[in-house]
Amino acid sequence: MQPLVKITALTKQFGHLTAVDHLSFSVEPASVYGFLGQNGAGKSTTIRMLTGLIMPTSGEIEIFGLSLAKHKKEILQQIGAVIEKPDVYQYLSAYDNLQLFARLSGIRPTRISLMDQLAQVGLAERAKDKVAGFSQGMKQRLGIAIALVHQPQLIILDEPTNGLDPQGIADIRHLIIHLRTEMKKTVIVSSHLLSEIEQVATQLLIIHKGKKVKEGNASELFDPAKTVVQLSTERNDTAWAVLQNSVWQPYLERITPEGIILKVDRRQIPALHQSLVQLQIPLISLQPRHSLEDYFLQVTTPGYVDTLSN
Amino acid sequence: MKKISLLCLSCMLVVAIQAQDMTPLVQKVRAKIEQVKDYVAVGTMKTDVSFIKAPIGKVKVYFKKPDLFSIKKEGGISLLPKGGVSINMSSLMATTSFVALSAGEAVVDGIKTRVVKLLPMNENSEVILTTLYIQEATLLVLKAVTSTRENGTYEMTMQYGAYQQYGLPDKVIFSFNTKDYKLPKGITLEFEEETKPLTEAEKIKNRKGRVEINYSNYTINQGLADAVFKK
Amino acid sequence: MWTLFQIEVYKIFRRPRTYIAFAAITGLIGIIQFGLKLDGEQYVEFMMRDITSSITIEGNILNGYQVCYIVLQVLLVHVPLLIALVAADMISGEANMGTLRLLLTKPISRDAFLVAKFMATMVYTLLLLIWLAILALFLNMLIFGTDDLFLLKSSYVVLLRENDIFWRYCGAFAFAALAMSTVAALGFLLSLFANNSIGPIVATMSIIVFLTILSTLNIPLFSYVKPYLFTTHMIGWKEFFDIKVNASNEALSGTIQHPMRIIQSALVLLAHIVLFLVVSIWVFRKKDILS
Numbered sequence: 001m002q003p004l005v006k007i008t009a010l011t012k013q014f015g016h017l018t019a020v021d022h023l024s025f026s027v028e029p030a031s032v033y034g035f036l037g038q039n040g041a042g043k044s045t046t047i048r049m050l051t052g053l054i055m056p057t058s059g060e061i062e063i064f065g066l067s068l069a070k071h072k073k074e075i076l077q078q079i080g081a082v083i084e085k086p087d088v089y090q091y092l093s094a095y096d097n098l099q100l101f102a103r104l105s106g107i108r109p110t111r112i113s114l115m116d117q118l119a120q121v122g123l124a125e126r127a128k129d130k131v132a133g134f135s136q137g138m139k140q141r142l143g144i145a146i147a148l149v150h151q152p153q154l155i156i157l158d159e160p161t162n163g164l165d166p167q168g169i170a171d172i173r174h175l176i177i178h179l180r181t182e183m184k185k186t187v188i189v190s191s192h193l194l195s196e197i198e199q200v201a202t203q204l205l206i207i208h209k210g211k212k213v214k215e216g217n218a219s220e221l222f223d224p225a226k227t228v229v230q231l232s233t234e235r236n237d238t239a240w241a242v243l244q245n246s247v248w249q250p251y252l253e254r255i256t257p258e259g260i261i262l263k264v265d266r267r268q269i270p271a272l273h274q275s276l277v278q279l280q281i282p283l284i285s286l287q288p289r290h291s292l293e294d295y296f297l298q299v300t301t302p303g304y305v306d307t308l309s310n
Numbered sequence: 311m312k313k314i315s316l317l318c319l320s321c322m323l324v325v326a327i328q329a330q331d332m333t334p335l336v337q338k339v340r341a342k343i344e345q346v347k348d349y350v351a352v353g354t355m356k357t358d359v360s361f362i363k364a365p366i367g368k369v370k371v372y373f374k375k376p377d378l379f380s381i382k383k384e385g386g387i388s389l390l391p392k393g394g395v396s397i398n399m400s401s402l403m404a405t406t407s408f409v410a411l412s413a414g415e416a417v418v419d420g421i422k423t424r425v426v427k428l429l430p431m432n433e434n435s436e437v438i439l440t441t442l443y444i445q446e447a448t449l450l451v452l453k454a455v456t457s458t459r460e461n462g463t464y465e466m467t468m469q470y471g472a473y474q475q476y477g478l479p480d481k482v483i484f485s486f487n488t489k490d491y492k493l494p495k496g497i498t499l500e501f502e503e504e505t506k507p508l509t510e511a512e513k514i515k516n517r518k519g520r521v522e523i524n525y526s527n528y529t530i531n532q533g534l535a536d537a538v539f540k541k
Numbered sequence: 542m543w544t545l546f547q548i549e550v551y552k553i554f555r556r557p558r559t560y561i562a563f564a565a566i567t568g569l570i571g572i573i574q575f576g577l578k579l580d581g582e583q584y585v586e587f588m589m590r591d592i593t594s595s596i597t598i599e600g601n602i603l604n605g606y607q608v609c610y611i612v613l614q615v616l617l618v619h620v621p622l623l624i625a626l627v628a629a630d631m632i633s634g635e636a637n638m639g640t641l642r643l644l645l646t647k648p649i650s651r652d653a654f655l656v657a658k659f660m661a662t663m664v665y666t667l668l669l670l671i672w673l674a675i676l677a678l679f680l681n682m683l684i685f686g687t688d689d690l691f692l693l694k695s696s697y698v699v700l701l702r703e704n705d706i707f708w709r710y711c712g713a714f715a716f717a718a719l720a721m722s723t724v725a726a727l728g729f730l731l732s733l734f735a736n737n738s739i740g741p742i743v744a745t746m747s748i749i750v751f752l753t754i755l756s757t758l759n760i761p762l763f764s765y766v767k768p769y770l771f772t773t774h775m776i777g778w779k780e781f782f783d784i785k786v787n788a789s790n791e792a793l794s795g796t797i798q799h800p801m802r803i804i805q806s807a808l809v810l811l812a813h814i815v816l817f818l819v820v821s822i823w824v825f826r827k828k829d830i831l832s
Contacts, residue, residue: 014829051646053830076648083646087639091556100551103544104647146643357700358790362596364700365784365792387600387689387700392593488595493695519595 002065004029004154004186005050010059012045012210019045021210022059027188027203032180034201035190036296042210043190044084047158050188051081063154077106080152084159086143090132094123094142097131098149105150114149121145122171137168144175155179157189161196169196176200194296206296227266227288232259234282242279248272259285332410332426336442339449343477348374348534351478352527355381357389359519361491364389369523378539381523391486391521392461407431418443418452418467436460450474462487473528484521542653549661553627559665562623563672566616570676573612574684577603592698598691605682606690606706610782612677617717617778621724621749622742623669628662628728629741632825636736636832645830655825659729659818666725670718678710692782699784705794713778716807720775723810724749726817727771733824736832771813777806 003026012020020042027033037043048054050061052072061068063075088097095114102109109117118124121141131139140160147155157176161169177200179185191197197204206214233239240255243262253261264272269288276283351371357364367388372380381390413425423443430437436458443453454466464486471480553559577584581603589598632655635641644654690701701709727748731741752772755763767773783798797803 048642048830053642053645055827055829073648073650076646079646081646083642085639086643088643089552089555089638089640096555100548101643101647103548104644104649106648143643356789356791359596360790361697362700363697363784363786363790363792365702365705365794367702383600385600385688386703387598387602387691389700390597390599392595392597486595491592491697493591493693 001029003027004064005033005188006060006062007046007050008060008062010046010049010061011057012042012049012054013057019210020049020056023207023210023212025205025212025215027186029186030180030184031202032176032187032189032200034197034204035188035207036194036197036204037190037192037207039192041192041207043192043207044158045210046207047081047083047156047188047190051079051083051156052076053083077150078153079156080147080150080154081156082140082143082147082158082160083156085136085162086139086146088131088139088142088146091130093128093130094118094134094138095127097142098145101146102149107150109149117145117149118142136163137165140164140168140172144172153185155185155187157187159191160189161191161193172196173199227264227269228253229262229264229269229272230259230285230287231262231276231281231283232285232287234284236260239276239281242281246275246279248275332412332424335424335444335446336408336410336426336428339442339444339451339477342449342475344375346373346375346476346478347531348372349478349531350529350534351525353523353525355383355388356522356524357519358522359389359488360517361488362389362519371523371525372534372538374534374536374539378536380539391464391484391488391519413441416443419469421445421452423452448474450477473525473530476528476530478525478528478530480525482523482525484523486519486521488517488519490517542657545649545653545657546660549657550664553661553665558630559627562626562669565623566620566669566673567676569616569619570612570673570680573615574608574681577608577611578684581608588693592693601686601688602691603685604688604690605678605685606687606703606710608681608685609678609710610690610692612681613713613717613778616673616677617720617776620669620673620721622746624666624721624724625728625742625745627665628725629732629745630738631658631662631729631732633732633735633738633741636830637738639832641832642830651825652822655822656818659726659821662725662729663722666721667718670714670721673717674710674714678714690782694783699782700792701782701784702794705784709781712803713781716778716781716803719807719810719814720771720778723771723775723813723817726814726821730817730821730824733821733828769809771810774806774809777803777810780806 005027007023007025010020010023011018023042023046025033035043035046045054049056050063050068052068064078066075068075089100092100095118098114098117099109102114115124115127118127121144123138123141123145126134126138131142134142140163144157144160147157157172160172164172173196176187176189179187180200180202187200189197189200203217204215205212231239236255236259240252240260243249243252243260248262248264251262251264253263255261262272266288269286273283273286276286349372351373353369353371354366355369356366367386368384369388370382370384372378372382381388408431409429411427411429413427416423416425423445426442426444428440428442438457438459440457441455442451444451448470450468450470452468454468455463456466457463464484467483467485468479469481470478473480585602586593589602592598632641635644645651687703687706689703690699690706692699692701724745728741728745731744732738735741749772752770756767756770756773780799780803781797784792784794785796785798786792
């Protein structure tokens with residue numbers, strides 16, 4: 001199947017700074033593409049290039065099989081984007097903002113349709129209130145309503161959970177899943193927070209200093225069978241020796257000043273715990289480190305060596 | 311010696327004849343003018359001053375004996391030489407105590423006139439000297455040059471037509487001196503380049519202004535209230 | 542484009558800041574009217590002192606037309622700031638609010654977006670001038686009545702008859718609208734370079750002050766550039782109030798002394814507007830939206 005979005009050798013330079021460096025990736029239709037990277041990695045710059053806000057220094061962007069440089073208007077008709085925090089017109093009401101942006105998107109929705117859109121994001125009761133009085137979460141929801149008002153095929157969300165409370169974050173997560181599974185939309189979502197991405201993304205790209213570090217299927221990158229566990233005991237060297245003579249020897253990775261590192265299937269952790277008790281190893285802590293988090297931290301820190309890949 | 315004496319006496323006689331009293335002529339002219347007790351005249355007034363751009367305006371002129379005179383524009387703004395236009399023949403002739411001396415003859419607009427110097431006897435009079443150019447045959451004053459204490463020297467030139475029997479002109483031209491006018495460009499916000507400076511001759515020419523009144527109709531001796539002359 | 546234009550005009554007039562200029566003009570003109578109604582005679586005497594040494598002026602000098610002229614002389618120096626309040630905020634304000642990035646992810650071309658905003662700015666300028674005309678001309682005609690107009694130029698004075706004035710004011714206001722549109726176009730261009738409207742507003746006024754100084758100073762060096770400065774031509778509206786005279790120095794009603802100056806000034810202003818717009822479009826096409 002032809003990818004919905006195809007990026008080839010995308011580069012952006014601001015003076016001497018290379019914000020995005022020969023980035024290439026593809027996004028399949030009806031997927032959630034997670035764009036992961038630390039602050040300043042180049043995620044927002046890439047997304048702004050995808051939406052035509054920034055001109056690439058070089059490289060190609062193809063969306064829906066069309067070149068963005070040549071068919072920008074047609075492409076944007078099928079894109080709904082929320083770039084960073086969604087700022088709307090504070091002196092207008094939620095309804096007026098939605099209506100205004102709907103008209104800019106080329107549609108003239110009826111009053112009922114607009115109220116329906118607001119109801120979907122939980123803002124129907126505040127439709128006539130000026131946005132200046134809205135909380136950050138409400139503004140975010142309004143931004144999403146604006147992004148979706150013209151029923152786009154591709155939704156781009158840049159740091160959608162910034163400033164939201166846990167309920168707001170959960171709402172965004174459910175929305176993204178709903179868009180993909182029920183509405184068959186394609187979503188590109190960027191974040192620096194691993195926990196958000198891993199719950200929704202079907203594909204993932206890790207970007208660091210403008211360069212792609214890793215791209216792949218989500219299940220490949222955070223396989224529960226590769227859960228890293230760190231044991232901390234009263235005497236780590238003694239515990240290491242004991243474990244080497246146990247059934248857990250194949251899972252041992254290394255010993256560090258902080259503890260012993262094993263790589264096990266997540267489901268084996270209770271058994272490991274039981275074994276440690278039986279082996280009379282005085283345990284201080286047993287910490288399963290998420291493989292994706294570990295992976296992310298490793299690939300985005302200097303001197304990265306890919307020890308976790310097969 | 312005798313011949314020299316006779317020559318001197320002859321000269322004195324000639325001088326005496328020349329400085330003859332013109333009072334009778336002036337009084338005849340005055341008698342003609344004094345037929346008019348009051349009048350209302352309709353006319354147009356043109357202001358010709360180098361630093362004034364003004365269109366012709368319709369005016370009404372009011373006069374009542376002995377010296378009430380007013381020019382009123384029918385609505386609008388009128389520009390008149392300071393103090394000068396109130397001088398008119400009737401006012402000039404109003405004074406009874408004067409000395410009228412002949413100053414020879416002159417031609418005004420192709421017409422031969424007798425030149426008469428009128429000196430008011432009243433030392434406090436605003437008018438210091440008036441020179442009249444009188445057409446003796448018709449007893450009409452064709453030109454008057456008046457020097458005043460406060461407002462400089464004015465010249466009036468008259469042309470007569472339908473109302474000459476009353477001594478009322480069809481056209482009066484007042485000529486008077488003006489001062490230079492200049493405002494800083496920073497105040498008037500004009501940024502155009504300076505025009506070339508005027509020559510001395512042009513400057514002198516620009517210091518003279520004219521007001522020309524053409525009368526189209528007189529309503530004479532119909533009665534006029536004094537209130538008309540209040541400002 | 543029409544939809545974009547409607548939306549931009551809608552946004553301008555829904556924003557409270559827009560009405561500051563209208564309120565300021567109302568207040569300023571009101572104060573002038575109040576002052577002249579109370580002390581107008583003294584003001585007129587002061588104005589006329591140079592000329593009344595040799596000429597007596599009679600009539601209702603302080604009429605509605607005269608007051609309107611006084612208002613225009615004062616306000617058209619200061620109205621540019623009120624224009625800049627909105628014009629210099631058109632793009633920078635959107636960037637500051639964060640709405641620019643939202644707008645430009647919609648399926649609208651940057652050129653169309655910019656031109657629509659520019660046209661909306663022109664509409665605002667025009668409406669401000671119309672408001673100025675209503676207060677300065679029509680309201681003053683009601684309060685002070687109408688009569689001839691007596692104007693003091695630097696080296697001569699002009700008397701315009703009452704029936705020869707109204708059309709001149711129509712022309713003057715139209716010209717003033719063109720002049721203020723030039724200011725608006727400059728502010729609009731400068732607003733592309735900032736994410737906050739304070740900078741472009743200050744920059745617009747600074748440029749106008751600087752160029753006005755060059756326009757007014759009679760230094761020979763500046764005479765080469767003066768004809769090309771739009772500030773030199775912004776006061777071209779005054780040419781509507783100068784009149785031709787014939788050979789006998791009689792003013793000819795219905796004429797203008799230097800009609801070509803008006804046309805030339807209008808063309809210079811129009812050229813500046815086009816230049817500012819073209820540069821704005823060129824800059825905006827290349828601009829990375831980072832706000």
